[in-house]
Amino acid sequence: MKGVKVEEIHLHELGYELSLNNGEAMQADSVVLATPHHVIPTMLPDEPMFAPLKDVPSTSVATVAMAFNEDAIKKDIDGTGFVVSRNSDYTITACTWTHKKWPHTTPKGKVLIRCYVGRAGEEAVVDLSDGEIEKIVLDDLNKIMEIDAKPDFTIVSRWKNSMPQYTVGHKDRVKAIKEQMELKLPGVFLAGSSFEGLGLPDCIDQGEAAVRSVLEYLETPTTVTYSI
Numbered sequence: 532m533k534g535v536k537v538e539e540i541h542l543h544e545l546g547y548e549l550s551l552n553n554g555e556a557m558q559a560d561s562v563v564l565a566t567p568h569h570v571i572p573t574m575l576p577d578e579p580m581f582a583p584l585k586d587v588p589s590t591s592v593a594t595v596a597m598a599f600n601e602d603a604i605k606k607d608i609d610g611t612g613f614v615v616s617r618n619s620d621y622t623i624t625a626c627t628w629t630h631k632k633w634p635h636t637t638p639k640g641k642v643l644i645r646c647y648v649g650r651a652g653e654e655a656v657v658d659l660s661d662g663e664i665e666k667i668v669l670d671d672l673n674k675i676m677e678i679d680a681k682p683d684f685t686i687v688s689r690w691k692n693s694m695p696q697y698t699v700g701h702k703d704r705v706k707a708i709k710e711q712m713e714l715k716l717p718g719v720f721l722a723g724s725s726f727e728g729l730g731l732p733d734c735i736d737q738g739e740a741a742v743r744s745v746l747e748y749l750e751t752p753t754t755v756t757y758s759i
């Protein structure tokens with residue numbers, strides 16, 4: 532359901548009730564919590580097992596897509612992109628030559644470059660204006676390339692609190708939460724970047740595992756089901 536938030540989740544004797552921000556309520560036998568971790572304690576405020584998630588930080592980042600005419604790039608680089616070491620004087624953290632990596636995305640004669648800014652401890656840049664971010668990115672790119680024209684267009688997309696930062700003890704914390712959930716919230720499962728890996732393949736693995744857990748839970752004879 533696009534544009535609809537789950538506000539709270541309550542366990543009752545027949546399953547779970549999800550209160551939505553459109554005023555409706557949804558009944559469920561089983562629930563997969565696939566939101567960012569900091570949302571979970573707000574949806575289940577009476578469950579202290581989720582309190583440790585409040586202390587897990589998330590980093591804000593922004594992507595900066597810039598389109599140029601091919602002839603604006605005077606000194607090009609052989610490759611499809613690069614990542615930047617933290618021990619450098621660059622603000623960008625990575626760069627993809629999108630037109631080379633995925634040629635079908637870019638019309639002939641054009642260049643599409645996508646850079647990333649913002650990382651743990653260095654997030655202030657994400658809140659600068661689009662123009663300021665564009666200048667910082669161009670200055671960085673010109674340290675290794677030679678670009679002598681303004682971009683045809685620049686699109687800055689900010690992703691606030693999008694990168695969970697697993698702190699020491701993360702695995703044990705998630706394990707303890709899952710054990711508590713099994714006891715107190717049967718049929719509720721976790722999946723997503725906040726828990727067992729941030730990359731898309733990790734998220735897909737977790738989604739598939741959560742679905743297997745739901746099916747197993749629904750198929751166990753002890754499950755209480757209700758009729759509509």
Ligand SMILES: Cc1cc2nc3c(=O)[nH]c(=O)nc-3n(C[C@H](O)[C@H](O)[C@H](O)COP(=O)(O)OP(=O)(O)OC[C@H]3O[C@@H](n4cnc5c(N)ncnc54)[C@H](O)[C@@H]3O)c2cc1C
Nearest residue numbers: 536537565566567570594690693723724729730731732734
């Ligand atoms: C800029 C950027 C670039 C990245 N590049 C790569 C890459 O190249 N390769 C790679 O493998 N990974 C990449 N990642 C990481 C990867 O994209 C994410 O870790 C992954 O998409 C997270 O998926 P998710 O389903 O866990 O969370 P999300 O996709 O964030 O989904 C969480 C969902 O929960 C919803 N939600 C939140 N609150 C509520 C609520 N109260 N009720 C209902 N729904 C709610 C949100 O609307 C959202 O749809 C990138 C991430 C970012 C930010």
